[in-house]
Amino acid sequence: MIRLSKSCISQKDKLAVKRILDTEFLGMGPETKKFESKLEKFFGRKVICTANGTSALQIALQSLGYKNGTEVLVPSITYLASYQAITAAGYRPISCDINLNSGNICLESINKNYSKKTKIIMPVHFVGDPVGLKKIYSFARKNKLRVIEDAAHAFGSNLGNKKIGSFGDISCFSFDGIKNITSAEGGAIVSNDEEIIKKARDLRTLGIIGDSINRYQKKRTWSFQVKEQGWRYHMSDLNAALGISQFERFSKISKKRQSLAKKYDNCLREIKEIKIFKRNYNQIVPHIYPVILKNPESRKEIMEFLKEKEIETGIHYYPNHLLSYFKKSIRNKLPNAEKIFPSLLTLPLHPDLSIKDVKYICLNIRKFYKK
Numbered sequence: 001m002i003r004l005s006k007s008c009i010s011q012k013d014k015l016a017v018k019r020i021l022d023t024e025f026l027g028m029g030p031e032t033k034k035f036e037s038k039l040e041k042f043f044g045r046k047v048i049c050t051a052n053g054t055s056a057l058q059i060a061l062q063s064l065g066y067k068n069g070t071e072v073l074v075p076s077i078t079y080l081a082s083y084q085a086i087t088a089a090g091y092r093p094i095s096c097d098i099n100l101n102s103g104n105i106c107l108e109s110i111n112k113n114y115s116k117k118t119k120i121i122m123p124v125h126f127v128g129d130p131v132g133l134k135k136i137y138s139f140a141r142k143n144k145l146r147v148i149e150d151a152a153h154a155f156g157s158n159l160g161n162k163k164i165g166s167f168g169d170i171s172c173f174s175f176d177g178i179k180n181i182t183s184a185e186g187g188a189i190v191s192n193d194e195e196i197i198k199k200a201r202d203l204r205t206l207g208i209i210g211d212s213i214n215r216y217q218k219k220r221t222w223s224f225q226v227k228e229q230g231w232r233y234h235m236s237d238l239n240a241a242l243g244i245s246q247f248e249r250f251s252k253i254s255k256k257r258q259s260l261a262k263k264y265d266n267c268l269r270e271i272k273e274i275k276i277f278k279r280n281y282n283q284i285v286p287h288i289y290p291v292i293l294k295n296p297e298s299r300k301e302i303m304e305f306l307k308e309k310e311i312e313t314g315i316h317y318y319p320n321h322l323l324s325y326f327k328k329s330i331r332n333k334l335p336n337a338e339k340i341f342p343s344l345l346t347l348p349l350h351p352d353l354s355i356k357d358v359k360y361i362c363l364n365i366r367k368f369y370k371k
């Protein structure tokens with residue numbers, strides 16, 4: 001079976017994890033500190049590692065300290081985690097429409113959904129492509145809004161000559177099992193805002209003030225103070241060791257993801273029943289490879305056909321405003337999100353996939369339409 005996505009683990013990754021197991025210290029300690037330091041060098045900014053990407057978003061949101069019910073503008077087409085993080089922080093997601101060419105939040109919809117209660121915009125770099133981000137930052141500056149980038153797909157991607165996470169307000173990353181680099185479970189908050197970083201650092205250790213500094217040295221804090229709701233959202237050294245090992249071979253991983261996506265583009269360009277997203281894979285590191293089916297009615301059938309050929313496919317993402325828990329997130333109609341959703345199909349993409357696999361997948365897509 002050609003899997004849609006998978007964790008790709010090297011011999012070195014396994015040894016890195018084993019080395020931590022052998023220390024018999026699996027909590028947050030020096031390895032997590034080391035991972036943070038490496039990421040700080042990579043981004044040129046402060047980094048806080050967390051249990052996963054969802055918790056990174058949640059405590060980044062909470063760190064901003066707005067009152068309950070504060071509105072966060074977020075695209076409807078995103079992983080459910082973006083939405084759950086917003087409500088977990090006590091805020092209200094407001095669903096925005098997307099740009100059909102990129103799948104990213106669209107500025108017109110931001111304008112339409114903006115209200116007096118809006119304090120935050122959460123753009124999601126769909127696939128890892130931050131296109132349109134500059135305009136969002138200028139809107140945010142003009143209206144004094146904060147921006148939390150859900151950069152879960154975008155580790156290693158660039159906007160112009162700048163790395164995502166190296167500029168802007170706050171960026172949150174995910175290192176879950178199938179993301180651009182993995183720590184099995186893990187996430188990171190990246191920012192230059194010292195106050196936010198300081199707050200987030202305490203929130204991840206149950207709100208215990210200054211606890212991280214002790215934990216980095218394998219120490220506990222026995223006498224402490226707490227000022228607000230905190231969470232058990234720190235990263236374990238076991239996860240950090242895997243994250244570091246993956247990070248050290250990221251240039252190889254990213255090149256592989258980029259070359260596979262380029263190969264898909266080349267092979268699929270001739271299939272007229274399929275529309276491909278126009279993206280610059282020299283600039284971005286793709287986390288997934290979705291395409292648009294010109295005939296959405298064929299989606300179920302093509303998914304089954306490919307499954308018979310041992311090719312797993314997926315759908316990214318179901319519009320969040322259509323989920324009953326989030327139906328109140330809608331203020332205006334979202335025609336693009338509803339239009340694009342039925343025609344989205346995601347093809348396999350992970351570093352263990354070969355160019356030959358991509359050719360085989362495309363060949364079978366062509367076969368399906370020739371039937």
Ligand SMILES: *Cc1c(COP(=O)(O)O)cnc(C)c1O
Nearest residue numbers: 052053054079081082152174176
């Ligand atoms: C993966 C992902 C997250 C959440 O990250 P986890 O590490 O799985 O908690 C958030 N947003 C998007 C768009 C994601 O793809």
